[in-house]
Amino acid sequence: MKFLADGMLGKLTRWLRMQGCDVKYYKDLEDEELIKIAKEETRVLLTRDVQLYRHAIAEHAQVYLVKCSTEIERLAEVAQQFNLNLEIDVNNSRCPKCNAKLEPISKNKVMDKVPKATLRFFDDYWVCSDCGQVYWQGSHWQKIKQKLNEVKHLIEN
DSSP states (O other): OEEEEOTTOHHHHHHHHHTTOEEEEOSSOOHHHHHHHHHHTTOEEEESOHHHHHHHHHTTOOEEEOOOOSHHHHHHHHHHHTTOOOOOOTTTOBOTTTOOBEEEEOGGGSTTTSOHHHHHHOOOEEEETTTOOEEOOOTHHHHHHHHHHHHHHHHHO
16 A cells, blocks of 8 residues: 555554555645645545645545544554555565665674664564664564554454
8 A cells, every 4th residue: 555644644654654555754745745746656645634635635636534533543544444454564564764665684784783682682683775774573562563453453343
């Protein structure tokens, strides 16, 4: 899925990227520019702004008005609307920060980029092909899985 998220949906953007969705995100673009990008790149514009939503419809752009207010509810709403798989396969994920693809990287190539304790406990690492951010399935991974389970529970009920 290819999305374009407006400035109100930064956290949702990160979650969608982790799930492998291609999501462009801009904090400060004018409505016209967002609509133009959505149309030119065939992206679904995600917004919470009713005026932007109406303007995008008038301009024949693909747009979805995100109605829910919490992070978990928003992810559930968008996942349901676009039939997204709520699993994270790191090998298909995108960098939550910049949207580039993640690539596996050997442990010895990240030794100077991660805490020494991390190297003792984890063997699998991924690096962003653009910004160079290094990722691993550390203690935060349980929190990510817990949030996704909350989202799944919301959808099921």
